[in-house]
Structure formats: C-alpha cells, structure tokens
Amino acid sequence: MTHVAPVGGTAVQDHVALAEIELCGELIIAASAAREDRLSLESIDEVLRVAEERQAPAG
Template sequence: MYVAPHRHGMVQDHVALVEIDLTGELMIAAAAASEDRLSPDRIDELLDVEAEAGAGDGEA
C-alpha cells in the first residue's frame, strides 16, 4: 500500500479559506431563515458588503 509522504510546510490559500468561511456563514443563515431564499440585502449584510456609490447605474 502506498502512503503519500507528509508535507513539512503548510501551504494555505488564504483567499480560499475566507471564501469557505463566507460560504459557511451563508449556509447557516439560509438554514435558519424562515423564508425560502435569502434576500440580496440579507446576503450583502452577511458578507459585510457595502453598496458602492453609483453601483448599477449603467456607467462603466
């Protein structure tokens, strides 16, 4: 039986870890919600997103 050698250094993708944490927060909130879906405002609140000035006004 082959066993892969142990890696001595830990490699971490910090962006991936943050995304996993945020996904977990969304899953917990969705499971606890009384409605079928989380509203976009609730998702933004959970992800700590602030509306950008001029967002969605069609200007690039």
C-alpha cells in the first residue's frame, strides 16, 4: 500500500528547513561559479546576506 499526501494543500511545510535548503542552493551555485577552488569567507557572507541581516532592525 502506498501513502500519498492528499491533494489540496494540506501538506505541512517547515519554513526554516526550506529557507536553509534555498541558502544551500545559493552557496552551491556561487561555489560552482567561483574562479578559485574555494569561496572566501567574505563571498560566503555575501551569498548568505549576513551584512543585510545584521543591519536589519530587530522586531
């Protein structure tokens, strides 16, 4: 017997996990486009938008 998620949008989504998957994908794309063997820490921070997150107001 095969169980399939019901049609109609009742599937549960983990938004944190989806955001992490998206960021990992962006890192993979950046790494594949890098001209060097490895991404620098600054490049990784740029891809992950670390500076933007630090500047965003809390709340």
